[in-house]
Amino acid sequence: MKQEPATPPGAPRRRAGRPRSVVLDRDLIARAALKLVVAGGYSTLTMSSVAKSLGVSPSALYNHVESKQELMQWIQEIVMDGVDSSVFETLPLDEALAEWAVTYRDIFTGHAPLIPLIAVLPVSGSPRTQEMYEKVAAGFSRSGWNQAEIVPAIVALESFIFGSALDATAxxxxxxxxENAGRMPSFEGALAAQRATGEHSADAAFHLGLRAIIAGLVAKAGKR
Known part of the structure; x- marks a missing residue:
């Protein structure tokens, strides 16, 4: 039987089969977009930049996602999935709010560039985010809260959480x-005392504020 001649040393090897290509899906696209936003902010997020990071053409990307708005909702889904709202099914409201708020703040401390975007992003295209709100609202309802006050309470907590997440990056x-050292004795004394505790000022502020807000919400409910 006639054999194929051996490939000469140094000669380029022939590729076997078809070249590899990226198999796009929602999760892969969303995580690539999230990586871009975290690294460079919202201004770096374009359909072209996401396509480039995945090694595909923009037209290939548009076969899977219709718009930048939809892409942001996909990102929202990934990020919000890390917020633990299951605690509202097993814990009293005050304990559940504390656990939920801590995970919420921790997630956004690591994704601070997303805060101005997700804070005002409609939840209509984000089932996981809707599920979170349902569990939180159900926790308030089981504690006897007035239905008209549940959403304002959630928004108040979220406003504090988002601000605390930004503060953690300061x-x-x-x-x-x-150069004005010594001119603010009261504030500088308080600052020195806080630093002497060894606790990160952003963490101290978050936990102090969270306890105060939750205590206020519980007290409000108890006055009915």
Whole structure:
């Protein structure tokens, strides 16, 4: 039987089969988009940039996602999936709110560039986010809350959580008085005392504020 001649040393090897291609799906596209936003902010998120990061053409991307708005909702789904709302099914309202808020803040501390976007993004295309709100609202309802006050309470908590997540990314020396040292004795004394505790100022502020908000909400419910 006649044999094929051996490939000469150094000669390019022939490719076997068809070249590899990216198999696109919702999760792959959303995670690529999320990576872009976290690295460079919302301004870096374009359909072309996402396509480039995946090694495909923009037209290939549009076969899976219709618009940048839909893409943001996919990102929202990934991020919000890390927020633990299952605690409202097993814990009293005050404990559930504390656990939920901590996971919520931790998630967005790592995704701070998304806060201005997700805070105002409609939830109509985000089933996981809707599921979270349903569990939180059900927790309030089981505790006897007035239905008309549940959404305002949730929004108040979210506003605090988003602000706390941003604060966690601030530089540690944000309150240093610089050349005005010694001119703010009350504030500088309080600042020194807080630093002496060894606790990160953003963490201290978050936990103090969270306890106060939850205590206020519980007290409000108890006055009915």
């Amino acid at each position: 530089p540690l020396d944000i309150f240093d008085p610089g």
